[in-house]
Amino acid sequence: MDARGGANMAAGACSFPARSGNRKGSVKPFFRDELFEFKGIWMNHYFTDNWDNVQSFQAKPDDIVISSFPRSGSTWTSYITDLLCAYTGVQHANFLLNSPRLVKTHLPVQFMPKSFWEKNCKIVYVARNPKDVVVSYYHLEQTLLLHPEPGDWSSYFQRFLQGKMVYGSWFDHVTNWWKKKETYSNLHFVFYEDLVKDTKREIDRLCSFLDLFRSSEEKDRIAAKVQFDQMKTNPSVNFTTVSAFDSTHDFLRKGKVGNWKNYFTVAQNEEFDKDFEKKMKNTTLEFCTAL
Numbered sequence: 001m002d003a004r005g006g007a008n009m010a011a012g013a014c015s016f017p018a019r020s021g022n023r024k025g026s027v028k029p030f031f032r033d034e035l036f037e038f039k040g041i042w043m044n045h046y047f048t049d050n051w052d053n054v055q056s057f058q059a060k061p062d063d064i065v066i067s068s069f070p071r072s073g074s075t076w077t078s079y080i081t082d083l084l085c086a087y088t089g090v091q092h093a094n095f096l097l098n099s100p101r102l103v104k105t106h107l108p109v110q111f112m113p114k115s116f117w118e119k120n121c122k123i124v125y126v127a128r129n130p131k132d133v134v135v136s137y138y139h140l141e142q143t144l145l146l147h148p149e150p151g152d153w154s155s156y157f158q159r160f161l162q163g164k165m166v167y168g169s170w171f172d173h174v175t176n177w178w179k180k181k182e183t184y185s186n187l188h189f190v191f192y193e194d195l196v197k198d199t200k201r202e203i204d205r206l207c208s209f210l211d212l213f214r215s216s217e218e219k220d221r222i223a224a225k226v227q228f229d230q231m232k233t234n235p236s237v238n239f240t241t242v243s244a245f246d247s248t249h250d251f252l253r254k255g256k257v258g259n260w261k262n263y264f265t266v267a268q269n270e271e272f273d274k275d276f277e278k279k280m281k282n283t284t285l286e287f288c289t290a291l
């Protein structure tokens with residue numbers, strides 16, 4: 001979980017859950033860590049060793065949380081939100097202040113520190129077609145050295161369906177966050193595919209949710225600044241250069257809807273669709289997985 005910036009923007013960036021990659025005397029700064037079941041969710045130690053601090057995190061009422069299952073567009077949404085909170089065409093003094101804090105997390109809803117609920121913080125949840133998520137996650141895990149070895153594509157695909165991923169099952173993650181909307185109104189869903197299709201409209205919606213008033217010109221400037229090609233060349237949001245990554249894959253990789261079609265076999269697609277239908281049958285959340 002990163003506070004003020006998932007997009008590593010202004011002051012006060014911190015990571016949550018946060019800890020050093022140098023665990024239990026390991027000489028390597030980062031190392032591949034195995035999955036284990038943690039309170040019913042597959043996790044790795046990198047994200048759980050700091051658990052008491054995570055759970056006792058003290059939220060402030062104006063904190064803005066950006067939550068998602070990994071690889072769903074959270075960096076993009078964090079960057080947009082960060083610019084919306086800070087941007088007036090030129091960087092003004094507030095840009096250097098620590099409020100509001102942006103807190104980026106991939107925690108399943110049941111793991112969220114209770115302080116966020118008590119303070120009624122605004123939470124933006126980003127969701128993406130799981131077929132693109134699994135492909136994107138597969139590439140990330142090849143390069144992000146603190147995650148478990150991804151193995152080959154077909155076994156990774158099976159693990160995704162079984163929910164044996166860092167942060168658990170995509171299906172549970174998304175549907176449980178969606179269910180939270182029934183009892184918590186300060187929760188806004190953003191869909192990656194909508195952001196790709198019409199960034200400006202999603203920025204408008206974010207502004208309404210966050211009670212931010214930005215001129216049309218400001219929103220246009222932000223929409224241009226957060227396009228994939230712009231972000232890819234921006235080291236503060238394309239984290240490929242940080243030391244936990246080897247440099248063979250890009251953190252901001254393709255930025256496309258439907259890239260899964262280059263990886264799924266016909267049989268995998270059929271298996272996925274069947275599983276999707278079964279696991280999503282009790283939720284009102286609708287997804288188009290054919291895109």
Ligand SMILES: Nc1ncnc2c1ncn2[C@@H]1O[C@H](COP(=O)(O)OS(=O)(=O)O)[C@@H](OP(=O)(O)O)[C@H]1O
Binds near residue numbers: 068071075132139231
């Ligand atoms: N501006 C913009 N336009 C389109 N797509 C974008 C953009 N910014 C990030 N991305 C894509 O989002 C994917 C990464 O998601 P996350 O930021 O949630 O990843 S992470 O969990 O924090 O590692 C990852 O998807 P893939 O390219 O499919 O791997 C990023 O490229």
